[in-house]
């Protein structure tokens with residue numbers, strides 16, 4: 001989600017929860033999912049919320065060999081119909097990519113597909129987009145070589161890129177921020193310096209949320225004025241309402257246990 005504007009969110013790819021989901025990597029928000037049925041119910045509610053908002057949703061079959069494979073956002077970067085296939089920053093997540101790459105390149109046939117290689121590493125979850133301005137996290141998953149490959153594509157498309165240092169206590173840039181509209185960034189206090197996003201275009205702003213609502217800062221704004229938000233973050237909820245938007249609250253507890261947020265579970269294309 002994070003690399004498309006609001007008006008580009010017509011279609012989303014998701015992937016079903018594998019039976020091995022309790023083995024997903026969990027080091028930040030969670031300590032590992034414990035209830036597979038609840039995780040599946042939460043994932044279903046998530047897909048239904050997208051469908052109810054008018055998004056066309058595709059569900060790829062699960063793969064029990066790949067515990068983290070529901071987090072499709074990390075596996076492909078779609079920008080204005082162009083596709084960048086990153087080398088995922090965690091080795092166990094590399095085999096997740098082929099079916100996602102195959103799906104998006106088929107859907108966007110005729111598009112330019114760039115494939116990272118060499119030393120470059122990147123998870124799609126390290127990118128957010130504010131209108132036509134992009135931010136990328138330099139994180140434990142995304143390195144300088146990966147950032148330069150993204151910059152090459154963005155330069156080609158006429159977009160600007162700013163780099164944000166992700167602190168050691170966070171996974172991705174999307175773990176601690178999102179753009180519920182094309183002019184607002186939500187981010188938690190205590191993770192990034194106040195000037196981390198730099199000077200923003202006119203009419204744009206960062207809304208800083210309390211540190212304890214870091215997870216809640218990951219939201220999905222949709223073209224119909226709805227915003228998917230995780231349950232349990234009252235300041236985020238107020239911020240969304242004060243923007244005149246309609247929050248749709250989802251229980252993400254089991255997905256959070258795998259360090260996954262709302263945006264991680266879909267790839268808009």
Ligand code: CIR
Pocket residue numbers: 024025026068071073074090093124125126171172174175258259260261263264
């Ligand atoms: C991981 O550690 O890779 C997964 N357990 C969570 C990935 C979350 N994805 C994201 O923030 N974009």
